[in-house]
Amino acid sequence: LRDETLAALAQAEDHTAWDAIRVGTLGKSGRLTRLLKELGRMSPEERKARGQALNQLRDELNVAVEARGQEIAAAALDARLKTERVDVTMPASLAPCGLLHPIMRTIDEMTAIFAAMGFSVAEGPDIETQWHNFSALNTPDHHPARTEHDTFYLPPQNEGAPERVLRTQTSGVQIRTMLTQEPPIRIIAPGRTYRADHDATHSPMFHQCEGLVVEKGVTLGHLKGCLIEFLRVFFDKPDLPVRFRASYFPFTEPSMEVDIGWSRQTGVVGGGEDWLEVLGAGMTHPRVLANCGLDPAEWQGFAFGMGIERLTMLKHGIPDLRSFYESDLRWLRHYGFSP
Numbered sequence: 532l533r534d535e536t537l538a539a540l541a542q543a544e545d546h547t548a549w550d551a552i553r554v555g556t557l558g559k560s561g562r563l564t565r566l567l568k569e570l571g572r573m574s575p576e577e578r579k580a581r582g583q584a585l586n587q588l589r590d591e592l593n594v595a596v597e598a599r600g601q602e603i604a605a606a607a608l609d610a611r612l613k614t615e616r617v618d619v620t621m622p623a624s625l626a627p628c629g630l631l632h633p634i635m636r637t638i639d640e641m642t643a644i645f646a647a648m649g650f651s652v653a654e655g656p657d658i659e660t661q662w663h664n665f666s667a668l669n670t671p672d673h674h675p676a677r678t679e680h681d682t683f684y685l686p687p688q689n690e691g692a693p694e695r696v697l698r699t700q701t702s703g704v705q706i707r708t709m710l711t712q713e714p715p716i717r718i719i720a721p722g723r724t725y726r727a728d729h730d731a732t733h734s735p736m737f738h739q740c741e742g743l744v745v746e747k748g749v750t751l752g753h754l755k756g757c758l759i760e761f762l763r764v765f766f767d768k769p770d771l772p773v774r775f776r777a778s779y780f781p782f783t784e785p786s787m788e789v790d791i792g793w794s795r796q797t798g799v800v801g802g803g804e805d806w807l808e809v810l811g812a813g814m815t816h817p818r819v820l821a822n823c824g825l826d827p828a829e830w831q832g833f834a835f836g837m838g839i840e841r842l843t844m845l846k847h848g849i850p851d852l853r854s855f856y857e858s859d860l861r862w863l864r865h866y867g868f869s870p
């Protein structure tokens with residue numbers, strides 16, 4: 532039994548063969564275990580002599596089995612190390628990556644275009660005081676623009692605190708900027724705006740991008756040049772027709788609306804006979820400058836505001852305003868941009 536077991540162990544090449552020998556010899560009903568069990572049926576003298584021999588054999592085989600087991604395990608590990616390799620230069624499998632929402636993308640593009648013209652980005656709060664959103668912008672109480680905007684009013688925080696609204700336009704950032712920055716000023720202010728209006732072409736929350744320039748000797752010509760340049764770069768159409776139409780805003784004088792050429796039939800920007808309004812603009816009203824502590828005899832300015840959704844829909848042929856806010860993954864994958 533001893534020689535047979537040792538020979539078999541020497542020949543065992545893997546864990547399975549080794550384990551079969553271990554169990555077949557030393558296991559519960561292994562050959563040696565059975566011999567040891569037979570001791571119980573022997574006379575005391577026989578048992579003594581044979582028991583000693585069998586116990587010795589069991590110790591010897593235990594050591595041999597254990598040693599061979601370790602050899603086999605070491606050899607298996609060696610073989611694995613030789614054949615299994617991790618190529619650390621292989622490209623990793625990429626985790627799914629989010630996309631930029633088209634609104635974010637448009638804001639980034641606007642920021643880049645105006646940055647090239649020397650503008651920086653300013654911000655203001657979504658919850659705005661009525662003074663910043665209306666009064667300082669030359670829109671007094673009971674002015675029709677206040678009701679036209681379908682304003683969301685908020686209760687005052689405590690007695691005597693300023694009356695608050697969800698800002699109906701980003702124009703309040705003009706006021707905040709003039710109050711905190713020394714001119715010359717060139718800022719744009721993209722952000723959320725709110726009006727209590729909801730249908731296929733209006734959303735109670737939408738985005739605007741405001742612009743403000745305050746410098747000495749700024750004219751309507753600067754305003755027109757700046758906006759024509761912006762629109763042609765934004766739509767990537769050097770010949771895009773742009774038209775300025777007289778209009779009214781309380782905080783600019785003169786005021787105008789800006790149209791671009793497009794085709795009503797195909798929705799294509801640049802082509803066709805039709806005009807589409809994309810911007811409000813004008814020369815900063817002297818009263819607005821004065822409300823911010825600037826002398827209108829010394830400083831001139833112009834301002835503009837545009838709807839970000841509208842421009843994004845035109846640029847990418849997005850048909851429905853509501854789809855911007857539905858978070859439909861298929862829509863986001865289709866219109867989203869890789870960052």
Ligand code: PHE
Binds near residue numbers: 699700701741783835
């Ligand atoms: N705030 C105006 C609007 O919401 C747009 C505008 C901004 C017009 C700046 C003129 C100057 O319609």
